[in-house]
Amino acid sequence: MSRIWSMMDVGRRSMMNSQTALQTTAHNIANKSTEGYSRQRVEMVTNEPIGHGKLRIGMGARAGLVTRTNNEYLEKQLEREGAQLGYLTGRSDMLRRVEEVYNEQVNKGLNHSLGNFFNAFRELSNNPESLATRTQVKETAENLAKDFHRVTHQIEEIQKDADFRIAVKIEEINQLTKEIASLNEKVQMVEVTGVPANDERDRRDELIKQLGQKINIRYAESKDGSLTITAGNTAVLVSGYSHTELTVGSTPGRDGKAEGSFDIFYRATENSTPVNVTSQLTGGEIGGLLQVRDEVCNGLIGKMDELAYTLSEEVNRAHVQGYDRKGRAGELFFTHLGDKAGASKVINLNERISEDVSLIAAAGEPGAPGDNRIANVLSGLQYKAVMDDKSATFDDFYNSIVGTIGIEAQRSMTSAESQKDIVSQLKNIRESISGVSLDEEATKMIEFQKAFDASARLVRTADEMMDTVLNLRRY
């Protein structure tokens, strides 16, 4: 009789095991598209057999652990490559926009204005008496100044946009670290009972990957299963159950950073003073944004300043040697620029000239309205090597800026492209290990269903056997 009971019991437990397995299959299928999910398996364990004399009778199976199929090393590699991808995409997104400022393939830009400016002096030299040619000089000079302002302004807008994006990313990072801290707690609480916290770990791995894409982090797992995450070198974002938020703030300018651009601060404890950690953040999207915002954009503004400053100085130097239409000594053509820094933002035609074009000094001598010697000197200025230690003309200098930014944008785009391939290759490998296959799950489903059916049959058989036993008396 005890055998029948145990048969029934084995059948019942087997039915339950099948249900557990089917449930896990259902979980797998449901999470087929969940980012970072690792397929789970119920580990079936054979029960301890019972000995009856010489017989050792198997007592069926039980569901041991539900484990996930996961390669930890691969996850780590994915995080690393993802961080690189984040850096490169952050950079190339920004550079694409910077490049647009200098894109003269479609629009007419500074190159064109500069040409117009010098051409106007040529026209002036053809006919220095005429008010019309003088007005043309004035207009082109004003346009040139405006174009300088436009380029610098657009770059500054891009810097501001980078700041905005950095602020958003920092907010996202804070959300991520908060969730990771709470997952730390869950993982620890689950695993203290000896059961792997599959779903929590999957989620946490995924969040780490997301975090790494935004900022350069280092992380380590302690024995109790909780993760400690450090951004840069010193900013501990997650430790145990607690997380520390990063903040952004506008700060004064310093070498390599523009006035008003955001810095990122870390506050170790509630009461300690915030520490500026911007210089440590060199990776992830934020690293890329910072690199373009500070190094590339400020470098470009510096170059524009240099161009504007030298142009203004050279033109002024010649212009003051000349005499205007009414024989008065030439004034400054562009307003005086005290400092090279910021020159491209403030370069402007002398207001008095823009009000009275007869003040433009084309002549080399007073009282000679047809004298065009100064206009010619200015016209020739376009071909004088005055930039870069007198090795490049204005055009050369500007064109090389465009070339450089083009090369940089191109390089960052291609490396972002190839990094994307690397990451997707790694993701493929990860999916091939951890991903859910519907065919596989369908097979499993049938397998467990059959097992369930068979176990049910077993219970029925045991039941019938029990019936037979109970009805023995009647016969």
Added chain:
Amino acid sequence: MRVADKMQFEQVKSNVGKNRAQMAELQNQAATQKRVTKPSDDPLAASRVLSNRIDLQSNRQFSKSLNYAKSFLEITDQSLSDLSEILMRAKELAINQANDASANEESRRVVATEVEQLHNAAVSIGNRKLGDRFIFAGYKTTNPPFDEHGRYSGDAGEMNIHIEKETFIPMNVPGSRVFLGIGMNREGLVQKTENQARTIEEFQEQMANAKSQPAPSNETQAPALRGPASMSARTPEVSSEPEAEKELQGVNLFRILKGLEISLRTNDKAGIQDSLDLLDDALSQVVLTRAQIGARGMRLDNLTHTLEKAKVENQVSISQLEDADIFETVSDINKTESTLQATLQTSGKLIQPSLLDFLR
């Protein structure tokens, strides 16, 4: 290798995405006919396109300036041709009146009036304008350079025009040279083509040099109203000139004409004969100047060709650098299209069947 469903979907997604992106890029090329639409498409080409564009832009302006200079030179040449006709006529008259066989006091008085008219005509040629500008006034283009006696109030300025990157060409002849002969003797035929300062330093140096040289005295310009014309018609030398270069002497046309007129009026046969030589000098002075102008015109014509060619070359190289090769683009489009179709077809086959479809 184990193939998970997500892998398949990701793969399909990224492959279709790649093909579509390539297709979009090619379509854009076909639509704009441009291979380079932003610097990063081809940084080197983009930067070379820019420098070609700026060259093209300057060359267009150079063409414009060049045409302007040409018209200035043409009207100068026309004026000088008129002037030489006046001198020819004066010479003709002088020859006729130089001997007593064909002329007498009476006829000389009559002819004197005609010579006076010629003098006045020469003055009005000296005051010719192009638009609002007096062409023989040097830099002082807004006031008539000659008064009725042929006194010059212009200067010796030469207006240089920028017509090629490193080339300036003077487009005017100051009246002081062609009418008064100042500077003619020194520079003569082989006058250096331009003296435009390229930098402000050069300009300052030129100005300093000009100051240290004595300006031609203005006294000598006053026409002699009395006495033999030959006495003062020749423009005095700048003292430091070596003897050998004195061959060609500048002469004052107005003074010659005035001298002739006076000689005619005073029935001064010797004076008339003297002025014959002077008129020859004057004619060659005008002719030499015209030759100079002609030479400049030739140079401008040559430069016109060079500039036109340069403009075409600029455009060609811009086009070569940034324009899409349409045949290549179209054939690339076809290739990509068939790739895309293959991708979509195989994607359908890859995604669709699952074991579940067969478990009916």
